[in-house]
Amino acid sequence: MTKPITALTSRQFMRYSRQIMLPHCGEAGQLTLLNAHAVIVGVGGLGQHVAQLLAAAGVGRLTLIDHDTVALDNLPRQTLYRDSHVGQAKVLVAARKLRQRYSDCNVDTVIEPFGAPTQQQLPRADVVLDCSDNFACRHALSEASYQQQLPLVSAAIAAEQAWLAMFTANDIAQFGCLHCVFPADTQTSQSCASNGVMGSAVATVASLQADVALRYLLGATSQLAGQMLHIDFGALQFTKLQRSRDPLCENCASPLRKCS
Amino acid sequence: MKLIINGQPQEVATDITLQVLLESQRIAPNSIALVRNGVITPRSSWHTTQCLPNDHIDIFSAVAGG
Numbered sequence: 001m002t003k004p005i006t007a008l009t010s011r012q013f014m015r016y017s018r019q020i021m022l023p024h025c026g027e028a029g030q031l032t033l034l035n036a037h038a039v040i041v042g043v044g045g046l047g048q049h050v051a052q053l054l055a056a057a058g059v060g061r062l063t064l065i066d067h068d069t070v071a072l073d074n075l076p077r078q079t080l081y082r083d084s085h086v087g088q089a090k091v092l093v094a095a096r097k098l099r100q101r102y103s104d105c106n107v108d109t110v111i112e113p114f115g116a117p118t119q120q121q122l123p124r125a126d127v128v129l130d131c132s133d134n135f136a137c138r139h140a141l142s143e144a145s146y147q148q149q150l151p152l153v154s155a156a157i158a159a160e161q162a163w164l165a166m167f168t169a170n171d172i173a174q175f176g177c178l179h180c181v182f183p184a185d186t187q188t189s190q191s192c193a194s195n196g197v198m199g200s201a202v203a204t205v206a207s208l209q210a211d212v213a214l215r216y217l218l219g220a221t222s223q224l225a226g227q228m229l230h231i232d233f234g235a236l237q238f239t240k241l242q243r244s245r246d247p248l249c250e251n252c253a254s255p256l257r258k259c260s
Numbered sequence: 261m262k263l264i265i266n267g268q269p270q271e272v273a274t275d276i277t278l279q280v281l282l283e284s285q286r287i288a289p290n291s292i293a294l295v296r297n298g299v300i301t302p303r304s305s306w307h308t309t310q311c312l313p314n315d316h317i318d319i320f321s322a323v324a325g326g
């Protein structure tokens with residue numbers, strides 16, 4: 001446990017001055033970020049961008065969870081990694097890079113997939129970011145974050161389609177969880193088209209995901225309360241969809257189990 | 261009756277549910293999210309939710325990539 005930071009150094013004040021100028025941030029907001037802890041599940045396309053943006057913004061602690069290693073075909077969109085990292089654990093490379101660049105950020109790493117028998121519980125954190133690449137992990141995260149009452153910012157992209165949503169306990173009570181949109185038996189379509197993706201589109205979604213998480217940490221009004229943003233990159237169309245709670249949901253319709 | 265499906269007007273049989281509509285379009289129900297007039301409709305209610313004339317139905321494929 002690190003001691004809470006109660007005042008900005010003059011260097012921190014200079015470094016983060018463009019954020020501090022924003023009405024929804026200010027000096028108090030910057031202190032909040034420096035004392036905040038975000039968990040990022042998946043440090044592939046979305047996650048490695050999100051991690052850079054949160055660390056650069058001054059989020060004081062990140063936990064990166066991913067079992068995957070860097071592959072050559074990751075490099076066009078996972079710009080934190082380079083050729084010499086191929087074969088290395090993503091979380092270790094990412095943690096090393098982030099620590100070098102952003103001295104205010106402490107990085108913890110877990111080299112296991114979330115949802116594995118030993119990875120059912122999330123660390124106590126201020127926000128959790130779902131940057132994973134499959135529904136099994138997304139559903140495990142939806143369940144764990146609901147049970148542990150941790151806010152979850154979830155995003156996904158394949159080919160030219162993407163979505164982004166934030167699930168908090170209050171929001172779920174009214175508008176449902178991820179399972180309410182995509183129940184546990186949801187399958188991704190297996191077409192060839194859905195397997196490809198452009199790095200520029202991934203970076204866009206990751207930036208939006210980081211923005212939603214930062215605003216949440218700063219206590220700003222949610223841009224997506226009760227909604228899911230759908231993005232069609234083919235038409236460059238952004239659509240906010242209203243979510244609705246499934247009264248038969250296998251996750252949030254069951255009584256909330258309080259974790260001790 | 262007329263429905264607007266993914267932005268395109270289409271004639272469909274009257275008194276059909278969302279479930280029947282998907283079957284008629286040959287869409288696998290467990291790989292999509294269904295939005296009726298801007299609201300995501302939970303899958304458990306598709307077989308009981310009636311389509312009404314001029315409903316806007318948008319079908320989004322379930323993507324999970326990251």
Ligand SMILES: [Zn+2]
Binds near residue numbers: 253
């Ligand atoms: Zn639910």
